[in-house]
Amino acid sequence: MAWIWTALTGILFLYVIQELLTQIFKKKKKQPPSPNGLPILGHLHLIGKNPHQDLNRLSQKHGPIMYIRFGSVPTYVLSSPAGAELILKTHDAVFASRPPHEASKYICHEQRNITFGRYGPYWRDMRKLCTLELLSGHKISQFQAMRKSEIGLFVLSLKESAEKHETVDVSKRVAGLSADMVCLMVFGRKYEDKDFDENGFKAVVTETLELGAVLNLGEYFPVLGLLDVQGLTRRMKRLGKIFDVFLEKIIDDHVEKKQEKKQTLDFVDTMMGIMASGKAGFEFDRRHVKAVLVDMIVAGMDTSATVIEWAMSELIRHPQVMKKLQKELETVVGLDHMVEESHLESLGYLEMVVKETMRIHPVAPLLLPHESMEDCVIDGYHIPKNSRVIVNTYAIGRDPKVWPNPEKFSPDRFLDNNVDMKGRDFRLLPFGSGRRGCPGMQLGLIVVRLVIAQLVHCFDWELPDGMLASDLDMEDHFGSVTCRNTHLLANPTYRLQK
Template identity: 40%
Template sequence: MSHMIEVIRRSSSLGPINMSEVLLSLTNSIICTAAFGSKYGGSGDGNTRFQGILGESHEIIIGFGIADFFPSLEWINRVTGFEDKLDKVFHALDSFFEDVIEEHLNPGRPKPEHEDFIDVMLRVQKDVSQAISLTRDHIKAVIMDMFLAGTDTTFATLVWAMTELIRNPRVMKKAREEVWRIVGEKKTVEDEDLHQLNYLKLVLKEVLRLHPPVPLLVPRECNEKCNINGYDVPLKTRLFVNVWAIMRDPQFWENPDEFWPERFTDQQFDFTGQNFQYIPFGSGRRRCPGSFFGMATVELALASLLHSFEWELPAGMRKEDVDMSEALGLALHKKVALRLVASPRVWRKT
């Protein structure tokens, strides 16, 4: 986090900052460090190699594969080269994960201060008392899910959070003053500070309501024929849950298109999916398993941005001029990059 703050501090004298680039780099670094260790969490060759593969993977995921819609026409993917591209990206990811796992298994590897995600899974794999037997393919699959699902969604949420704050100066001021009051004159926000940032948590709840990370949840499939409200749903029907529409439904929300964090003050909504009008991470057994890690990352990053800087729109730009268009992707991204002017906070003793 301190690296991100320093990058913004150096860039602040050069004009408006592309927040999408900064926040994507931050998110990738955090997840790389947690999963692979500090070697891959910086800006070295290992990180650069992985970012390139990750970018190609996202292009494949949001790309059009005709077999997804018409299975009988799967042969067209071979003609267009889509299948070859898919194989190339798969083998690149597999090779990268294989190298990282081998590095973790190397007995001559320097002992890290903290275990990363791969260390934990390799330890579980060796533990014969565990009921689950992990193979190397299992480990690779879990890591791939963690990155493909976690990087994009976390980074998109941070961009939308800064976008809504800059468009709502009252909320920005209130959130910033809370961070300054709780964190005080410390140079960095620490984990223990997050539990006291109650208004910041309300802000993020409202961000997720208006801009859910994945607007259509992971598809479900009916395992039996059923009737819902008079509608016959056949066996094996594929279902898409439109949480974007649910969380803007005026039947459940007052002024649903308004950014108003205070609406959650007396509501006991959380991210566990128990309140079906508010399910940004889904519900039930298929609810996002990385939601708590993702929210901890977003809270720490947003608090750090508010703690270290004051934020403004570029000269001549009004809050009404901020483009709120949404882009197609694995996550709900902002279509037009957010550019802001950062002014390093002036530290004063109170």
């Protein structure tokens, strides 16, 4: 026991010295405002289970560029469109890296994935390859028939529930649809829960997402990481092994069946083809393929499903908005047809509903953390190399200086303006922007628009058991993907004339 006390006293001593040096250094260079912190902890005690909301509250008091310290990690929080633009556009090249990330170290082969890849030639080449080969408009359109068939089955099963007057777990059903569509694109087949391991496919992906966002004390206090006091490293290593066994088996299956003619190559076929041909032009073996496959499943599955879940929650709470969207669908599509992807371009109000949903419920409210690769001055403030930088899009989306009446769900606010959601307008950044902006945006938007349109066109929706709209729990649950705190339950009534 004595050695633990000696070690802790040593660490405390080092932190006090570090703190003093930081204070001396800070006096020389202008630092952004900062809340009062504690020795060692920094500002960790001010952050609870919904960090986007806590940081929003703090920035309302301390300003849109704020300095906080998580243990030993200096962090800068930007909460205004102008600040976001400085990080994601003006100085994009400086802030395009990601901090070390333990989950992705164990699950994605030493951060060889895109999402948490450190900025450098490997990350650039891999991102370019995935953008061209997996997420291009051409590749996405190859899966159009698959989406039509899966969404058709989904509507059919909801219609059955409607006929039986069943209450539907909208969150669960939409998550299942999204998982099926992602698996068909990535692996060429659906996976039942039991196919993955004894924990189930969805549970393993959910745990990976959870570990990706959990407050990992080891990242802020290296010594706690060594001791693995939260047991996270153990869980990450276990998940890494489960994914590895699963992906190895899938890759082997694909290699064995290589000769079979397929109409559309799934992502595993495409990646293995590139590996065999050597056309990647950089080190590219099974480890890299597996890391990117995890990215595609984890980044693709829950993001779109969560946007749909939030949109349906808001539409059910706002029947007049739902009616207006149904009117648009009746005009463009007609009550004797289901929605097709070709209709999406003509559905202007649907676009506004999607924008408004993502303004008020951004799926990644703090984007993913960025890291500075060199010292930089932002709005007169000094941000040193290797600092963590967070853009709080939740705060931007709810800032009354940016959005009049920000708490109100009102798609019509986008009527007379050209606010873009694809990273060109820093008031609305659901996909981030710049070098690290989401490469799956086009795919995500097609799925989100199509599924919302279909759900609203094919069904009327009501809350169960006479529940009032004002009773619906709209609390967030922060994570890699910030979803509803409770599942959305509702009763559908089929409304098409076919």
